[in-house]
Amino acid sequence: MLKPQNSPTRELINLDGLYRFQVDHEQAGIRDGWQNSTLDTTLEMGVPASYNDVFTDPAIREHVGYVWYQRQVRVPRGWSEERIHLRLDSATHSGKVFVNEILVAEHSGGYTPFSADITEHVTAGEEFRLTIAVNNELTQATIPPGSVTVLEDGRRKQRYLHDFYNYSGLHRSVWLYSTPTAHIEDVTVVTDFEGKRGSVGYRIDLVGGSGIEQVTVRILDADGNEVGGAAGAEGTAEIPDVELWQPGMGYLYTMVVEVVEEGSVVDSYSQPFGVRRVEVQGKQLLINGEPFYFTGFGMHEDHVTIGKGHSNAQMINDFQLLKWTGANSFRTSHYPYAEEVMDFADRHGIVVIDETAAVGLNAAFAGFFGEGGKKTYAEDFVNEETAASHRQAITELIARDKNHPSVVLWSIANEPDVTEEGARTYFEPLAALTRKLDPTRPVGFVNEVRGTPNEDKVADLFDVIMLNRYYGWYVHTGDLASAEQALEKELREWDQKYGRPIIITEYGADTLPGLHSLYDQPWSEEYQTALLDMYHRVFDRVEAVTGEQVWNFADFQTSYGIIRVDGNKKGAFTRDRKPKSAAHTLRRRWTEIPNRKPGASRP
Known part of the structure; x- marks a missing residue:
């Protein structure tokens, strides 16, 4: 899951800023196709941010369901030979992304990114309408879990068993970026060391190629000097006099991955990394062999x-x-x-310590949050749907x-x-x-x-x-x-x-x-x-x-x-x-x- 970047073969445009903003109080937007035209609203909302505390209307702050964001985006005219992608760093807790009238991506899980290749739906040099529908509902099938109830007056109320506010919206950046047709889809780096010699295991995943492409990697130190390299989509590069990443001393190397076809570089991606080892021995957690x-x-x-x-x-x-x-x-x-x-x-x-969003998997907290008692691992609470979302959360993290x-x-x-x-x-x-x-x-x-x-x-x-x-x-x-x-x-x-x-x-x-x-x-x-x-x-x-x-x-x-x-x-x-x-x-x-x-x- 590569973070988009500018490189010799890629370009990146940040789409943060002000968007048209409409609250879907009647839950009608998906049914009525709000993405098909300009949103009927005078409200605007900044991205990235939660929307809950921005507006003075309590009905917006406590809204349960979809809100809609929209803006015009112009594709650079120089991207006519490139693959064109949209990426959302998050949509809390789920999002649907439309290019003009077309649904190009949807994702559940409010804290990890998702993207879409929109090349077939846009034209270099021209504008398109970007519409994003974001839903803040939590159910027993989501991570974190929750439940939605409808009150007698028709209001929808979100309940959840975690002790922080359910802020919602586009909390992180939105991006438009280009890649070559044959491009690097993912980079995995695994490091180790022995004495002063570092080893950098790597795997490069390619998409869109013809099969004749070659992959090379170069290792650059913090000053930009080349200190190692290797060839092939999977292998190990060595660093002869390695500088370790340590707590308080975040020394980083850069792996420059290049895809070469007929002698020309067709894609390039730079992946920062640090060389260090983590292990548990007895009662100690060791970083580089030190407690x-x-x-x-x-x-x-x-x-x-x-x-x-x-x-x-x-x-x-x-x-x-x-x-x-x-x-x-x-x-x-x-x-x-x-x-x-x-x-x-x-x-x-x-x-x-990196944590998933699996909080609230505990029926014992129901009384604490004003609900009656129930069993945790049951069909009406933490069930197989919850487990599937939990697996997705771990995998994406x-x-x-x-x-x-x-x-x-x-x-x-x-x-x-x-x-x-x-x-x-x-x-x-x-x-x-x-x-x-x-x-x-x-x-x-x-x-x-x-x-x-x-x-x-x-x-x-x-x-x-x-x-x-x-x-x-x-x-x-x-x-x-x-x-x-x-x-x-x-x-x-x-x-x-x-x-x-x-x-x-x-x-x-x-x-x-x-x-x-x-x-x-x-x-x-x-x-x-x-x-x-x-x-x-x-x-x-x-x-x-x-x-x-x-x-x-x-x-x-x-x-x-x-x-x-x-x-x-x-x-x-x-x-x-x-x-x-x-x-x-x-x-x-x-x-x-x-x-x-x-x-x-x-x-």
Whole structure:
């Protein structure tokens, strides 16, 4: 799943900006063929962005169903001999793409890209009407799952079992790009090293060729010097004096792939990559043979006004704050992030736990979100349709992010129910699929508190133990002494049973900025800091703990309800990125232990 680029044989045009925008309140657009003419609306909407917080009309914010985007696009006149493609970096949660009246692409899954070859439907030098219908509905067949109910007054209400707002729209960029007829469809890079010699295994997938094309690869270092190469669509190139990609030092090489026919280059694509090795040995996760200790956050793509819309400026600010705290990692909770985020992490040596959008696979949360109880693994909830969407989500995540050196661990689900009998039947083939698609990285899922070492039925299928734990907040609220005992007891039970690396992927407490107390008062800044300090004491005493990622990096928006006041307030930073006291506490700890080895005492 190659990211489009400009190259000696390709051209790329960004289609971000203002689009005509129409909300399909009556769910009539598909039936009535809205793509066949100019949308009947005076509204405009910016891309990329969520639409929910942009407009003042609450009926738009809470709309369930399709919204429509439209604009005119001119194909460059020089593309008459090229293949012409459209690519959407995402459409949350599903999209239909029309060129004039023709449906050219449709996709379900709100956080991964999809594209269409539109050569037969457009003409170089002329305009076409681009219309995109985006649907935000979640059902038991989607990842994440949900349900839609129709109220007595006809309004449609979306229900879901995850604790972040269901922002919708075109959250990432839209592209028009060209390729030659015979072109590179995919590049897969797998690296290793022995001493100072690096090896770069590769596979190149071609389409549209006659079969006589030849493939060559050249390896360029960060200064553009050629340091290796090979011939053939599949093989291994060597780098004699390799510079490794390491946490905090994101050294990248470039593989220049060229397709040659009768002595001429007919297609060229440049794939950045880093040389590094990831493995699990005993209770340690090793990067390049060295134990790595995760410090950082679970995060969200969430900003004021634009919701989940990607912004390069705000991305850089978030990475600056990560650096300021001393964090060396983050988890893409709870969905794949924009590719620009992954590229930035590659360049700057930030370690990533990459997660699918499989959140909310847990009927036990139904009461938390205002629904009656049900079984998780059942025909009316997590069923074979859900599993099919989950397989698609894993496949597309790995296809998109497999070449990113920053990605060291796949997380295939967040807080699923792992206590029911159906859990193992559901997750065993998913773990196997993940390893088949990428045997080079560890595989895990994130466990919630009911999945204790004695109750969890799937942990042995995975390479690491990832735990979300809220002792002192949801359990033993306000009693940090009891919380400390309970936390350490459970971590030691995990260690004794599995002897695997334990990463605490969530811990924290909701905090109102500016609320202070002399006592252990929940919601105060002092309590959040005291709770984090308690967790850190426990982590330092348990050898198997190999990482700590606070929930959350910043406050974020959630659905309405009495358990949330304008969103989740567990952030170390406010939603507009102002530091709470906890941010300074984490900075003091993490700048002292940028890569503390498991079991070592705190400096």
